[in-house]
Amino acid sequence: MIHIKNYINGELIEPLNQEYLDNYNPATGKVYSYIPDSTEEDIEKAYQSAREAFPSWSKTTREERFRILNKIADLIEQNLKELAEAESTDNGKPVKLARKVDIPRASSNIRFFATAILHYASESHDMNGVAINYTLRKPIGVVGCVSPWNLPLYLFTWKIAPALAAGNTVVAKPSEITPMTAYLFSKLCIEAGLPKGVLNIVHGLGAKVGSAITKHKGIKAISFTGGTATGAEIAKVAAPMFKKLSLELGGKNPNIIFADCNFEEALRTTVMSSFANQGQICLCGSRIFVQRPIYEKFKTAFVEKTNKLKVGDPKDATTNLGALVSKEHLKKVVSYIRLAKEEGGTILTGGEQVHLEGELSEGNYLRPTIIEGLTFDCRTNQEEIFGPVVTIMPFETEEEVLLYANSTKYGLAATVWTQDVTRANRVASKLDSGIVWVNCWLVRDLRTPFGGVKSSGVGREGGFNALNFFTEPTNVCIKL
Numbered sequence: 210m211i212h213i214k215n216y217i218n219g220e221l222i223e224p225l226n227q228e229y230l231d232n233y234n235p236a237t238g239k240v241y242s243y244i245p246d247s248t249e250e251d252i253e254k255a256y257q258s259a260r261e262a263f264p265s266w267s268k269t270t271r272e273e274r275f276r277i278l279n280k281i282a283d284l285i286e287q288n289l290k291e292l293a294e295a296e297s298t299d300n301g302k303p304v305k306l307a308r309k310v311d312i313p314r315a316s317s318n319i320r321f322f323a324t325a326i327l328h329y330a331s332e333s334h335d336m337n338g339v340a341i342n343y344t345l346r347k348p349i350g351v352v353g354c355v356s357p358w359n360l361p362l363y364l365f366t367w368k369i370a371p372a373l374a375a376g377n378t379v380v381a382k383p384s385e386i387t388p389m390t391a392y393l394f395s396k397l398c399i400e401a402g403l404p405k406g407v408l409n410i411v412h413g414l415g416a417k418v419g420s421a422i423t424k425h426k427g428i429k430a431i432s433f434t435g436g437t438a439t440g441a442e443i444a445k446v447a448a449p450m451f452k453k454l455s456l457e458l459g460g461k462n463p464n465i466i467f468a469d470c471n472f473e474e475a476l477r478t479t480v481m482s483s484f485a486n487q488g489q490i491c492l493c494g495s496r497i498f499v500q501r502p503i504y505e506k507f508k509t510a511f512v513e514k515t516n517k518l519k520v521g522d523p524k525d526a527t528t529n530l531g532a533l534v535s536k537e538h539l540k541k542v543v544s545y546i547r548l549a550k551e552e553g554g555t556i557l558t559g560g561e562q563v564h565l566e567g568e569l570s571e572g573n574y575l576r577p578t579i580i581e582g583l584t585f586d587c588r589t590n591q592e593e594i595f596g597p598v599v600t601i602m603p604f605e606t607e608e609e610v611l612l613y614a615n616s617t618k619y620g621l622a623a624t625v626w627t628q629d630v631t632r633a634n635r636v637a638s639k640l641d642s643g644i645v646w647v648n649c650w651l652v653r654d655l656r657t658p659f660g661g662v663k664s665s666g667v668g669r670e671g672g673f674n675a676l677n678f679f680t681e682p683t684n685v686c687i688k689l
């Protein structure tokens with residue numbers, strides 16, 4: 210079985226303590242590889258190599274950074290099949306989803322920031338002829354990137370690419386639940402000729418390796434994607450050291466469907482936005498609000514379409530939902546279905562685990578679940594479940610649905626379905642949400658600021674915002 214290695218100072222090496230954790234295949238429930246159980250000492254080693262690499266990497270020309278990053282993106286594309294299969298085995302998602310979305314988007318992230326750095330300019334301000342100000346933007350130094358398990362390579366590259374493009378060196382930690390694609394990625398970085406120490410990937414537990422990054426005095430900025438509770442912990446530790454923080458956190462996204470929507474389009478996309486990646490995308494809509502005149506019709510069609518989704522082997526091209534990422538996560542999601550029933554909800558479809566045959570019999574499969582009959586403010590409708598479980602409820606007016614939609618502590622993404630453009634703009638402007646999709650979902654323009662409001666995060670990444678985050682501005686004021 211493969212022993213995953215850390216990538217430090219340009220080499221693939223064992224953790225210093227030589228200890229490993231089991232890595233499970235969610236589709237079979239079986240251990241299929243081992244992951245370094247790294248410690249603070251490995252982070253220190255990674256930090257030292259990043260520190261040594263910084264003076265030279267930060268002085269490479271933008272064209273050179275562009276060239277190397279593009280080479281890494283080329284290699285991702287050339288290894289699409291292997292990476293997609295690895296991501297599916299590690300995460301439980303259908304291979305076809307990883308092939309179509311996760312891996313191509315990982316290479317787009319890298320190409321996007323490779324190119325963006327060529328066009329990144331700083332500002333100058335003329336003070337009516339009295340003085341002129343210009344802003345220098347310098348890379349910060351050694352920065353930390355910590356990512357979650359749901360879109361493993363996609364979110365990992367989303368952080369690393371702007372950090373490297375801006376001239377920083379990086380100590381990165383992928384999720385211990387899905388380490389494999391980051392490991393394969395480290396091999397591609399070596400093949401692409403990324404200078405040693407520029408990127409260091411240390412595997413292991415959040416409480417050991419992640420917190421060692423947060424606590425490290427030399428790591429000046431942290432870009433984190435993960436749960437809100439973990440984000441709060443990172444902020445608590447990092448704030449007294451005045452680290453720059455970008456926190457992309459949880460969500461409980463509303464999907465608002467007005468009676469005048471394009472019914473078929475709203476229905477088709479809602480099935481996807483509810484259950485893609487087993488509902489484990491931070492941007493999935495988990496609370497579906499449907500305007501009264503079409504409520505019954507939409508509900509019936511939505512249940513019918515959901516019943517047709519196939520839960521099965523992630524390797525099978527006809528599978529729509531694969532396995533949930535871990536036994537613990539499955540247990541958490543199932544506990545919310547129980548809670549929903551206690552809170553008075555009716556399960557319209559799903560609600561049970563799926564037991565497949567043969568080597569998949571121990572896998573973490575759950576039928577996509579739709580729940581009706583809950584109040585907007587009950588726990589099921591307020592807390593992030595992060596699985597293939599959605600609630601559906603009717604509403605009458607715009608004011609009412611805005612109250613429901615904005616009632617949670619989160620504010621990551623929202624979807625609005627209507628043919629009335631004035632209403633679309635009005636509702637979008639009143640939603641507490643980092644992103645509002647109108648008549649679509651998951652359409653991403655990498656130039657736009659990405660992230661949430663309220664407990665969904667701070668410090669928007671995306672486009673030049675990410676390059677701003679990973680650079681330190683100095684304003685120079687010259688008297689004329």
Ligand code: NAD
Nearest residue numbers: 356357358383384415419420435436439457458459460491
């Ligand atoms: P998590 O917070 O448990 O873990 C995320 C990462 O943080 C992992 O690498 C983990 O090892 C590390 N970590 C854990 N404890 C740490 C600590 N004390 N210090 C530093 N690092 C630590 O999240 P998860 O379960 O991996 O991911 C699911 C969550 O991520 C969901 O809440 C989801 O909404 C959120 N998410 C948000 C976005 C977004 O863009 N806003 C995108 C994807 C996922």
